[in-house]
Amino acid sequence: MSDVRTDDLKSGTFDTWAVIEAKRAEAVKTVQVKVDHKAATRQAIIVALRREGFTFKTRSDWKAKPGKNSDGPDWDYHGVALHHAGNSFSCDANGAAQLRKAEQIDLSNFGHVSYHYAITCDGTICEALDLREKGAHIASGNTGVVGIVMLADLSVRGEAYQEEYASKSLLGKVRGILKWGPDRLDTATDEPPEKQIKALFALVNVLRNFFPITMLGGHREYQRLSTGEGRACPGAYGMILVGMLRREYKLGEPKK
Secondary structure, eight states: OOOOOGGGGOOOOOOOOOOOOOOOTTTOOOOOOOHHHHHHHHHHHHHHHHHTTTEETTTTTOOOOSOOOOOBOOOOOOOOEEEEEOOOOOOOOHHHHHHHHHHHHHHHSSSSOOEEEOOTTTTTEEEEEEBBBBBOSTTTTTTTEEEESSOOOOEEEEEOHHHHHHHHTHHHHHHHHHHHHHHHHHHOOOOOOOOHHHHHHHHHHHHHHHSSSEEEHHHHHHHHHHHHHOOOOTTTHHHHHHHHHHHTTOOOOOOO
16 A cells, blocks of 8 residues: 555545465455445556656645536546647646646636646646546537646647637637637747656556547547537647557547
């Protein structure tokens, strides 16, 4: 139990093992132990990543605020959706502050953190939303999909307008220009650092060991399937990571 922290145990039970020794001709007394397999799986994921040398912060570690509501339980994950935090985030900023900023945005919009995991630019993996709860990271398409957000801006200049408004009607294009005007002039962007990329690959690989993950995609891919609308997320650099992950772990594109 060297990889289990006291605070982690507040969220549920965990896997444990016992060895029974008995002398010849003696009856072995058995004890039934009830294990919450979802809580145990959550903990096993944390332990696996820490054993690989990654810094993992649970919700209690970073003192996450309790959600105002919940979208209900979720489990039996079959897909992973990659996100980036967006234009107002940067690898030049403090990772802990970026996580708190993302939390505040989500609490205001959804009543709880929308992603299951967040990865800072220094490679710290953070538990954002408890894996046993349904996320809110894809409109009408969250069931069975783990949400991972890179706390950075992985888009390029003008990408938000191009992906979300360029193909709309004239009125839609005008609205896009007004809404995403700063995006068309924004030259600041983040190429994901090596530590952040390694943490992402490790997290996806560990998730594959615990769930029947068959597909992985960017937010924009899942969004098109669920609503038909365009999204810039996870940005051009994020989509490069999506392609790398699919090739590395032989995962398919999102599909209905």
